[in-house]
Amino acid sequence: MSLDAARTDSRPERLTAHEARRRLEHARGTRLVQLRALTETGQSADDHLMAAQKDAIERVLKEIDAAFARIEEGTYGTCLGCAKPVPAERLEILPYTGHCVACMRRTP
Numbered sequence: 039m040s041l042d043a044a045r046t047d048s049r050p051e052r053l054t055a056h057e058a059r060r061r062l063e064h065a066r067g068t069r070l071v072q073l074r075a076l077t078e079t080g081q082s083a084d085d086h087l088m089a090a091q092k093d094a095i096e097r098v099l100k101e102i103d104a105a106f107a108r109i110e111e112g113t114y115g116t117c118l119g120c121a122k123p124v125p126a127e128r129l130e131i132l133p134y135t136g137h138c139v140a141c142m143r144r145t146p
Contacts, residue, residue, distance in 0.1 A: 053129050055109050061133035062109075066102045069095050098134065105134040117141050 073095045108114040117124050119141030
């Protein structure tokens with residue numbers, strides 16, 4: 039058995055609630071640090087780039103909160119579009135995502 043096969047076989051198909059919470063807490067912490075850094079730059083609130091970055095970070099923070107709610111509801115890891123499981127690999131990269139890749143592509 040190759041190392042790649044062993045690594046693939048040992049990966050769970052779904053994240054545990056504990057692991058999902060850990061990843062979401064990390065993502066939230068990272069975004070809060072980014073938001074704090076943007077606020078502390080002292081740049082004008084009229085700066086369109088800064089405003090766009092702030093909006094994007096706040097949007098992700100809302101997605102993270104929604105993901106925590108899905109954990110509590112027992113629906114975390116299930117696509118909101120097609121109700122199929124979101125692949126664990128996708129949740130590892132974007133722990134707050136609510137959609138599989140196919141449904142995300144269909145969302146305007």
